[in-house]
């Protein structure tokens with residue numbers, strides 16, 4: 001049932017088209033609202049509010065929007081947004097229309113209405129606060145198995161206007177541009193007798209309250225295994241940056257794939273998520289990976305993973321270090337891609353996941369050869385050519401710059417290439433370098449240089 005609701009949030013959200021066969025024809029219907037067919041006195045006011053941090057994507061739930069905190073519990077940011085949500089008991093078509101509005105379906109596509117955001121784990125106990133380091137084989141890895149609250153939702157088709165306007169009385173989704181009086185989309189129980197409820201097509205008594213803007217959400221509980229990696233000061237993987245997210249997700253997907261092999265389970269049953277965790281005195285934001293099983297009832301894979309942690313990590317490293325596809329460009333369908341993790345494809349990077357696993361298992365910190373730095377800087381140099389003069393790489397101080405850009409005024413910017421898991425030189429350090437050597441430094445990771453050189457060019461010295 002809960003599994004069904006997760007799917008329904010995307011498939012049947014108001015506005016979505018649904019295809020149904022009624023022998024011998026196929027019809028296409030449109031969902032027009034939420035509906036509780038077993039409740040004689042339903043209401044569709046919010047069940048609570050989702051509190052979401054724009055900086056670290058941490059989430060919390062509150063019962064009442066008045067209780068919404070003004071600060072993120074994980075990172076302290078004030079950029080938090082409260083979104084009231086309704087847990088939809090069901091959905092309905094417009095039952096007053098002939099055949100429920102169903103039209104003969106010929107062929108072609110169908111409209112969607114938003115999409116389901118993958119379940120996220122609510123802020124709470126972390127692997128660092130309540131878990132155990134995996135000594136002796138992985139002393140920097142903290143692991144904790146517990147029951148976790150997860151939340152999934154559909155924010156509707158318009159990102160600038162999250163949610164749906166749902167009539168709190170009848171459940172019909174109203175046009176946000178033109179809400180007004182409307183009719184019941186479906187009959188309310190009891191369906192017969194003396195106290196028969198309002199019928200589909202009856203005018204709704206609500207003629208004034210059109211402000212019930214809600215997302216459609218669902219909270220569920222699952223056993224999760226939390227994996228946190230304690231990075232030393234020389235390493236970093238900021239969750240605010242795509243390269244940092246790439247490190248945590250790639251690590252998580254490799255571990256999940258390895259667990260599926262070792263425990264001989266369908267990889268589709270293990271889900272991977274990453275949430276923010278604040279680390280150390282300087283409050284660096286890192287990722288905490290969580291894995292949970294998506295099978296009905298929960299099969300207890302989290303504990304099995306914990307009990308087989310060493311052999312799973314070794315397998316994950318093996319998966320990260322090789323791919324059967326000779327043309328694998330970082331990640332592919334032979335190694336990490338799966339149709340179920342499509343949204344993560346831009347972030348998945350086998351070598352990056354393997355680098356984090358090598359630190360976890362071998363205490364080996366990542367480093368870059370000059371050749372690798374030069375290779376990474378090639379696309380940027382190509383794009384920069386139209387507005388910059390590109391000078392060959394050189395060593396300045398004790399830092400190798402594979403590419404140096406000079407603008408028309410003669411200002412030079414050196415491209416300082418780092419591994420995505422290496423600590424970023426601070427603004428003060430870059431300033432000191434400029435004072436000492438007269439060269440501005442643009443610090444960028446191999447991940448950004450290889451995957452999005454245009455973005456790097458547009459953000460040369462802001463990082």
Ligand SMILES: [Zn+2]
Pocket residue numbers: 053054055056057058072073074075076077276
């Ligand atoms: Zn936050």
Ligand SMILES: [Zn+2]
Pocket residue numbers: 167168169170171172182183204205206
């Ligand atoms: Zn209504």
Ligand SMILES: [Zn+2]
Pocket residue numbers: 323324325328329330331332333334335336
């Ligand atoms: Zn591959």
